Amino acid sequence: MSRILLFSVLLFATTGYALWRGDRDSRVVALICLAAVALTQFLLSPVSERYTSVEVGVVLVDLVTLVGFTAIALFSQRFWPLWVAGFQLTTVVGHLLKVIDWSLLPRAYGAAQAFWSYPILLILAIATWRSHRRRMASEY
Template sequence: MTPHLYWTILTLTCLYAGIAGGSDERSVAIVCLVASVVTAFVLSPWGHRYSQLEAGEMVVDLAVFASFVLVALRSDRFWPLWIAGLQLTSSLAHLMKGMNLDLVPQAYAAATKFWSYPILLIVIIGTWRRQQRVRREHRTHTA
């Protein structure tokens, strides 16, 4: 997918989570946004990108994983566990590259980025479900 599409989906997800989400949704959206911006600055130059271990991106991915685990541990919802697991999968791509430096750069890049889209989808679903839950609770209390 194109970078423009990713940034559009990320922006819309963050806006939606910021407006309609609870603390879990907002926290995860902020982590996704900050990590995406930081990653853009720590990647190797285009000609060498993903041909070697992307140490800066690895640090960002591990910090994101730790953040998602913290959200999952304090949350009373199940969806944060899914995003922590998906982020772990992305983080393991760096281990794969570290173990096999001959790993094709396109495969390494895809392995680190693929799960970003399902993570954003889960944030959207989590936010939508929170909205539904809040509406149900509001109807119950006003009825």
């Protein structure tokens, strides 16, 4: 299974679950994730040039995503959105590393950008499951 297919399955399964069973925070995070992935696909450079220089469009998407995740973390009653915002901050720092060191290999830069999406989705899935479980327990 290719990594793009694996990520797509994980993205749609996790965000779908969050939209179906999640609380307000989970749903908003899921929508932000979906929007960020969609926008990133449109703003990436052609494959032959991808990550050879700073991906300015992707930087903007990642910054807006960070602002969204941080806003949720600031107003949430739960702790998990802080982790999501922190992992997104790490993604933004990856762009800063490319600005500081232009010789950073495109593959390393690309991997740094993609890596933190997986823990964000994992946290979203766990948070949704726990939120749903809390709601079910309070109904009895």
